[in-house]
């Protein structure tokens with residue numbers, strides 16, 4: 001296995017740090033350069049003391065970071081800042097392979113991007129080149145891609161459960177309801193009042209009701225799978241835990257049939273486990289791992305099914321999926337560096 005020199009833009013954030021945690025155990029990777037903004041100039045171990053035993057490069061600004069030796073760039077910047085950063089990076093080094101963790105390269109139609117993000121895309125030529133990085137669905141295209149847009153954490157959880165069902169025309173696409181919950185690391189590490197312990201602990205609330213940005217990704221990917229427009233109802237909630245996405249999905253379709261479709265689809269997939277019929281997954285069983293667990297439970301009314309999907313937002317919902325994308329883009333075995341089991345208790 002040749003060694004890949006890897007850079008991480010936004011290394012001092014949650015997903016950047018999670019990339020370091022995973023890549024440190026990846027046998028084909030050398031972490032060669034790390035960027036930060038307010039934390040530039042500091043050692044990574046100052047920002048995350050968990051890394052003090054590692055010999056990591058110093059955090060640099062994007063301008064200081066030399067892309068010459070880099071083979072693979074992970075971009076974990078806030079959405080909106082990524083378009084110009086990646087345009088500059090790929091102009092400076094066109095042979096780079098890039099996995100973007102932000103939302104900037106997920107929506108194929110520039111009109112959708114402008115409608116959901118409130119401004120025109122700043123690198124439309126790259127947007128049309130980018131491949132949606134949901135490996136279980138787009139593996140062949142990802143293998144040929146130079147730039148992948150890693151899906152959102154909610155979206156990954158939901159699409160892994162719904163794409164096979166929609167593609168098989170096994171559920172009524174007019175009547176999909178998605179009730180999803182996220183742990184707080186989903187909001188990133190930057191300080192925000194709504195993320196204070198005292199604002200979130202001992203409580204539970206929905207947010208961005210009827211208008212969360214991930215709705216656009218859900219529409220895009222479910223419509224591709226269905227071959228016609230699909231516009232599900234999607235409501236995200238914030239729960240006082242650190243990691244995890246938990247999506248409860250209500251669909252009209254025969255429960256046994258839906259279970260069979262999901263079990264068959266994922267029988268050979270390394271990172272998706274379909275539980276025995278009627279069993280309910282728990283977020284704690286995926287915490288710290290790249291696994292998604294999906295349960296299919298019959299409603300008491302015939303022809304109605306509850307599908308539940310859970311993953312760790314920082315791993316399969318972000319950095320783990322990004323490493324999975326890199327492995328596919330670089331023709332490495334897909335599970336390389338990603339075999340950590342979930343934490344317990």
Ligand SMILES: NC(=O)C1=CN([C@@H]2O[C@H](COP(=O)(O)OP(=O)(O)OC[C@H]3O[C@@H](n4cnc5c(N)ncnc54)[C@H](OP(=O)(O)O)[C@@H]3O)[C@@H](O)[C@H]2O)C=CC1
Nearest residue numbers: 010012013014015036037038039076079102186188189318
């Ligand atoms: N958290 C999650 O579960 C998920 C996040 N994502 C997406 O991944 C991306 C990163 O998320 P996350 O790690 O949570 O975010 P954080 O807020 O934790 O980290 C952001 C990183 O970007 C750097 N940064 C901030 N502003 C700028 C700027 N203007 N120019 C250059 N660098 C900048 C920060 O540097 P410094 O520390 O020095 O300020 C930090 O390294 C986001 O687009 C997010 O939406 C996707 C899926 C899941």
Ligand SMILES: CC(=O)N[C@@H](CCC(=O)OP(=O)(O)O)C(=O)O
Nearest residue numbers: 079102103152153182183186187
């Ligand atoms: C809890 C929380 O705030 N979660 C984030 C989603 C994280 C994510 O995947 O965001 P991007 O699409 O921006 O990459 C949110 O709802 O905005």
